[in-house]
Amino acid sequence: MAGVSVRARRWAxxxxxxxxxxxxxxxxxxxxxxxxxxxxxxxxxxxxVADGTLPQALAVSLGRVLVGSAIGLVLGVLLGLCAGLWRLxxxxxxxPVQMLRTVPFTALTPVLVLWLGLGEAPKVALVVIATVxxxxxxxxxxxxxxxxxxLEVGAVYGLSxxxxxxxxxxxxxxxxxxxGLRYALGLAWIAVIVAETANASSGIxxxxxxxxxxxxxxxxxxxxxxxxxxxxxxxxxxRVAERRLLRWRAAPSPLTTERL
Amino acid sequence: xxxxxxTGKSTLVRVLAGLVRPEASEQLERGSxxxxxxxxxxxxxxxxxxxxxxxxxxxxxxxGERRSAAVDLLxxxxxxxxxxxxxxxxxxxxAQRVALARALVRQPDLLLLDEPFAGLDALTRLTMHALVRxxxxxxxxxxxxxxxxxxxxxxxxxxxxxxxxxxIVAAHPVRPARPTLRDELLAALGVGPAGGSGTPSPT
Numbered sequence: 001m002a003g004v005s006v007r008a009r010r011w012a013x014x015x016x017x018x019x020x021x022x023x024x025x026x027x028x029x030x031x032x033x034x035x036x037x038x039x040x041x042x043x044x045x046x047x048x049v050a051d052g053t054l055p056q057a058l059a060v061s062l063g064r065v066l067v068g069s070a071i072g073l074v075l076g077v078l079l080g081l082c083a084g085l086w087r088l089x090x091x092x093x094x095x096p097v098q099m100l101r102t103v104p105f106t107a108l109t110p111v112l113v114l115w116l117g118l119g120e121a122p123k124v125a126l127v128v129i130a131t132v133x134x135x136x137x138x139x140x141x142x143x144x145x146x147x148x149x150x151l152e153v154g155a156v157y158g159l160s161x162x163x164x165x166x167x168x169x170x171x172x173x174x175x176x177x178x179x180g181l182r183y184a185l186g187l188a189w190i191a192v193i194v195a196e197t198a199n200a201s202s203g204i205x206x207x208x209x210x211x212x213x214x215x216x217x218x219x220x221x222x223x224x225x226x227x228x229x230x231x232x233x234x235x236x237x238x239r240v241a242e243r244r245l246l247r248w249r250a251a252p253s254p255l256t257t258e259r260l
Numbered sequence: 261x262x263x264x265x266x267t268g269k270s271t272l273v274r275v276l277a278g279l280v281r282p283e284a285s286e287q288l289e290r291g292s293x294x295x296x297x298x299x300x301x302x303x304x305x306x307x308x309x310x311x312x313x314x315x316x317x318x319x320x321x322x323x324g325e326r327r328s329a330a331v332d333l334l335x336x337x338x339x340x341x342x343x344x345x346x347x348x349x350x351x352x353x354x355a356q357r358v359a360l361a362r363a364l365v366r367q368p369d370l371l372l373l374d375e376p377f378a379g380l381d382a383l384t385r386l387t388m389h390a391l392v393r394x395x396x397x398x399x400x401x402x403x404x405x406x407x408x409x410x411x412x413x414x415x416x417x418x419x420x421x422x423x424x425x426x427x428i429v430a431a432h433p434v435r436p437a438r439p440t441l442r443d444e445l446l447a448a449l450g451v452g453p454a455g456g457s458g459t460p461s462p463t
Contacts, residue, residue, distance in 0.1 A: 153301050156277050156294065157366065158318035167314060171305040248305045248346040 036218045041225070044218040053207065058226065061192055061203040064120065068127025069188040075128070076135025076184070077177065083136070084143025084173070085165060097136050105130045105191060109198045123195040123203075130191035131184035138180025142173030178242050185234040189227060261406050262413050263423035264449055269406045272423070273374045276404070291369030296362075298375045300355035302347040309334060309343040312362045319366070333361040336398070337391060353384035357391065364399060373405045377412065389415055410445050422448040 004012075018038050024030050025037030032040070048054035079097060082089035108129060112122035146169050154164040196205020204223050211219035263269045274280045277295045294315065302311045312330035321329065334340045337357040347355060356376055363371055373392075377385045393416065396403065407413055413420050414434060422430040422445060430448035432441060 149297070149299065149301055150303060152279055152297075153303075153314075155279060157315040159314075160318065163317050167306070167317065168303060171303070174305070248348065 033215060033217055036221065041218055041221055045222045045225075048219070048222060054222070054226070057202065057204045057207045061196065061205070062230075064123045064192050064195075064203065065127060065185075065188045068124040068191070069131045069185060071124070072128040072131025072184060072188070073135050073181065076132040076180070077139045079132070080136045080139025080177075081143065081170075084140045085169065090140075093136075094140070097133065100129070101133045101137070105133075105187075106194045109194055112195075113199060118199060123192060123200065126195045127188050127191045130187040134180045134183040134187065135177070136180075138176045138183075139173060142176030142180075143169050145176065146172035174245050178238060178245065181241070182235060182238045185238065186231060189230055189234070193227065261404060261421050261423055262408060262410060262445060262449060263406075264408065267423045268426040269423055270374060271426075273372050273404070273406055276370065277372055292366060293370045293372060294363035294366050294368035295372040295374060296356070296359045296376045298378050300347070300352075300359040302350075302355055302358055302362075304347050306347070307344050308339065308347060308350070308358055311347060311358060312365050315362045315366050329365050330361070333365045334358070336364075336395065337361045353380055353388065356380065356388065360391070360395065364395060364401070367399070368401060371401045371403045373403060375406055375408070378407075385412075392416060408449075410442055410449070413445070414442060420445060424448070424450075 021035075022037050022039060025032065025035065025040075036044070045054070079093050083093045083097075084090075105126060109122070109126060112125050116122040116125055150168050150172065151164065154168050159167065192203070193205050193208075196203040197209050198205075200206040200209075204226060208220055208223040211217075211223065261269060261272075271280070273295065275282050277293055302308075303314065306314065309327065309330045312333055313326040316326040316329060331340060331343055334343050337360060339354060339357055339361070342350065342354065347358065350358065356379075359376070363373075377388050380388060389412070392403075392405075405413070405416060417434050420430075420432050420434060420441075421428045430445070432444065434441070
């Protein structure tokens with residue numbers, strides 16, 4: 001395989017699977033109501049884009065994810081800093097957040113409907129709960145993991161608490177915070193699916209449950225594919241942020257990808 | 261300052277640097293102190309010149325003054341060309357030179373060097389010795405160099421003290437040069453007289 005580019009090798013298995021799927025559905029090996037072929041799914045997707053249902057649902061879901069995760073990120077980082085920087089903060093903040101961590105956030109869906117009604121609030125709230133925990137844990141852990149020998153440098157040169165936080169603790173915690181961000185955004189999409197399939201009159205999750213009612217497997221699969229693409233896009237956004245914020249890291253050695 | 265491992269060298273440095281409070285109630289009057297540690301301890305997320313300027317953040321200097329002072333010192337350690345680079349791209353010797361520049365940029369009354377060359381190879385170490393001598397003729401600071409290399413101490417120091425069990429057990433001026441000084445220091449460190457041609461090293 002030496003002559004084949006890495007990119008081609010990475011795509012080879014995927015393309016093979018899709019081709020096999022198309023062949024199976026063309027010869028009638030799988031029924032269209034159970035699993036429509038890829039070509040007919042592309043047609044369904046094109047139709048959903050053309051009549052506006054998909055863009056509209058996407059805009060609604062994206063809005064919920066953006067608002068919910070923005071709140072969750074800010075809250076999680078602030079709580080993580082409180083607990084990471086001050087002993088009192090850790091004592092007050094850590095226990096309740098750790099308890100929240102053990103709760104599967106999806107179990108809160110019906111409770112949130114009861115508390116917050118049927119509007120946007122319970123959906124956004126579920127996204128906030130899903131994102132705040134990983135952001136908190138990684139910020140807290142990141143601040144605590146900063147090399148104490150670097151903090152001694154700050155102490156020797158008489159830096160104030162604010163300067164030590166801004167120059168040493170925060171930049172030292174950026175890498176773990178970004179790991180938390182990637183994890184949190186993944187959970188944000190899961191939270192929004194759960195909230196929208198439980199009760200919603202709009203969004204991709206609503207599209208999914210409506211399709212189930214009418215046994216439109218093709219629409220359901222398009223929705224699933226859209227979620228996958230959204231996951232990839234959010235991951236790419238975080239990677240761009242990583243490249244920008246962690247420029248100071250030395251170029252990765254070949255050993256980070258090739259172990260043998 | 262020479263001493264075997266565990267004789268209190270590092271503790272003394274940390275007390276002088278204000279990193280630990282001495283247990284005895286004696287008041288320690290400290291002027292401005294700067295430290296270069298065994299590891300460079302540069303902030304990897306700050307460019308080289310910002311690392312040097314970091315030592316001035318606690319002072320009244322304006323950002324512009326901090327930058328020009330940092331660049332001046334980087335020029336003295338022959339690293340002006342690397343001012344905008346990231347620390348992780350520097351070699352061990354270069355990183356230690358940046359750490360020296362950071363320590364000197366405050367013009368401290370007392371400069372503590374805690375085995376700053378221990379992690380460097382022999383050739384780089386000789387270059388660093390020359391650099392320290394050059395910086396000293398220019399800045400005229402009081403320097404306390406902690407090492408367990410007797411030859412390094414003789415090469416750089418005006419006065420050598422040997423620490424054992426937290427106390428000074430020997431103190432020798434280096435000049436006028438005496439051929440027996442090296443053996444006397446080794447004896448104070450608990451290393452027997454050098455037999456044959458082998459060079460004993462303190463443990």
